[in-house]
Amino acid sequence: MRAWDRGDEVLAERARQREEADAETLEELEREGIELDPVTPGTHRHGDLEHPSDHAHPHAHSEPGERPVTGIIGAGAVGLALGIALDRAGWPVQAVASRDAARRDRFRDALGARVRAFAEPTALVDDVELVILAVPDDVVAPLAATLRLYAGQAIVHTSGVLGADALAPALGAGSQAGGFHPLVAFADLERALASLPGATVAIEGDDDLVAHLADMAEAIGAVPVRLVAGSKAAYHAAAVMAAGGVVALLDVIREIAAATGLDEAGALRIYLPLVEQTIANARALGVAGSLTGPAPRGDAGTIGLHLAALDTDAAAAKAVYRALLERDVVIAEGRGSLAPDAAKRLRTALAGDR
Numbered sequence: 001m002r003a004w005d006r007g008d009e010v011l012a013e014r015a016r017q018r019e020e021a022d023a024e025t026l027e028e029l030e031r032e033g034i035e036l037d038p039v040t041p042g043t044h045r046h047g048d049l050e051h052p053s054d055h056a057h058p059h060a061h062s063e064p065g066e067r068p069v070t071g072i073i074g075a076g077a078v079g080l081a082l083g084i085a086l087d088r089a090g091w092p093v094q095a096v097a098s099r100d101a102a103r104r105d106r107f108r109d110a111l112g113a114r115v116r117a118f119a120e121p122t123a124l125v126d127d128v129e130l131v132i133l134a135v136p137d138d139v140v141a142p143l144a145a146t147l148r149l150y151a152g153q154a155i156v157h158t159s160g161v162l163g164a165d166a167l168a169p170a171l172g173a174g175s176q177a178g179g180f181h182p183l184v185a186f187a188d189l190e191r192a193l194a195s196l197p198g199a200t201v202a203i204e205g206d207d208d209l210v211a212h213l214a215d216m217a218e219a220i221g222a223v224p225v226r227l228v229a230g231s232k233a234a235y236h237a238a239a240v241m242a243a244g245g246v247v248a249l250l251d252v253i254r255e256i257a258a259a260t261g262l263d264e265a266g267a268l269r270i271y272l273p274l275v276e277q278t279i280a281n282a283r284a285l286g287v288a289g290s291l292t293g294p295a296p297r298g299d300a301g302t303i304g305l306h307l308a309a310l311d312t313d314a315a316a317a318k319a320v321y322r323a324l325l326e327r328d329v330v331i332a333e334g335r336g337s338l339a340p341d342a343a344k345r346l347r348t349a350l351a352g353d354r
């Protein structure tokens with residue numbers, strides 16, 4: 001991918017001079033009535049940088065300094081939203097691959113009929129310089145094993161937990177692999193698009209690829225970060241707690257509130273403002289500073305009443321209640337607001353009939 005090399009101005013200038021020289025030679029030969037393809041076998045000359053001699057594949061090329069021609073494999077939640085965001089940012093998304101005809105159509109409806117749509121991921125690779133794999137985590141490595149990149153191309157996945165090494169099977173000489181993980185919950189297309197500006201994007205890969213991925217993140221208004229090596233699984237586990245973990249908690253709130261006769265809409269109407277207030281408190285006061293409830297007060301009797309009520313009305317929620325209150329006790333101890341004997345009483349109440 002020539003765009004990867006945009007920092008290498010010397011190489012670019014040399015290649016430009018070579019091309020000018022080639023053009024002059026061609027003109028001379030043509031004047032002599034001789035036709036000759038100036039492309040040396042095994043090299044590319046689509047622009048001003050030469051590809052390695054083992055690269056003899058006609059994939060798409062951007063012009064020097066331009067953003068890489070990009071294709072997305074997987075037109076699911078992330079693939080579609082990222083495609084639209086990049087397209088709106090003027091990032092050239094040229095192709096999509098999805099096994100599903102309706103998803104291919106939806107992608108082209110959103111980005112325009114100029115986007116080439118493929119049922120086969122392997123066909124897309126021929127059309128682009130940067131391949132984005134937006135497929136389930138478990139599919140990344142097996143799918144990468146079916147692809148073969150050529151020199152100058154790069155491939156990234158959008159997984160929050162996998163390293164770029166999961167893409168190694170797709171790499172040929174001179175190609176690169178990376179990661180581009182937006183810290184956004186892609187539950188709804190328009191909401192995801194609205195959330196991308198300002199969102200964190202974890203990027204990884206070789207330095208020159210990372211520079212382009214940072215550009216790509218910034219183009220959609222996001223904030224690129226590089227994670228400390230080996231920390232990606234922990235980073236993603238925290239993300240899962242921030243998204244699916246909160247959803248699970250909301251579901252527990254819904255279940256317990258049902259015992260009071262509230263349906264889901266009623267429970268959300270009543271309890272979401274409290275959730276939002278707690279989040280605002282955490283933002284202003286920090287995690288420990290935002291803790292309220294029976295744990296920091298040492299109200300062991302309240303916990304006993306709660307557990308008895310849950311036994312009757314929401315038994316499935318009891319384990320989550322216990323686990324979270326045990327954590328609240330630890331937080332309260334940590335901020336020094338709980339005497340040791342009070343903490344002991346709370347733990348005894350939480351253990352209950354266990």
Ligand SMILES: NC(=O)c1ccc[n+]([C@@H]2O[C@H](COP(=O)([O-])OP(=O)(O)OC[C@H]3O[C@@H](n4cnc5c(N)ncnc54)[C@H](OP(=O)(O)O)[C@@H]3O)[C@@H](O)[C@H]2O)c1
Pocket residue numbers: 073074075076077078079097098099100103121133134135136137139143158159160181182183184185186187
């Ligand atoms: N959802 C989120 O909030 C979120 C946030 C950040 C990052 N991510 C990451 O983004 C990636 C994609 O997640 P998603 O939520 O977009 O998933 P998704 O909505 O389920 O979409 C996955 C896409 O991958 C394609 N696919 C599935 N199996 C395939 C296979 N065997 N071969 C080829 N294509 C296959 C699907 O199929 P078709 O070919 O049938 O279209 C679909 O288009 C994951 O790595 C995920 O961890 C997700």
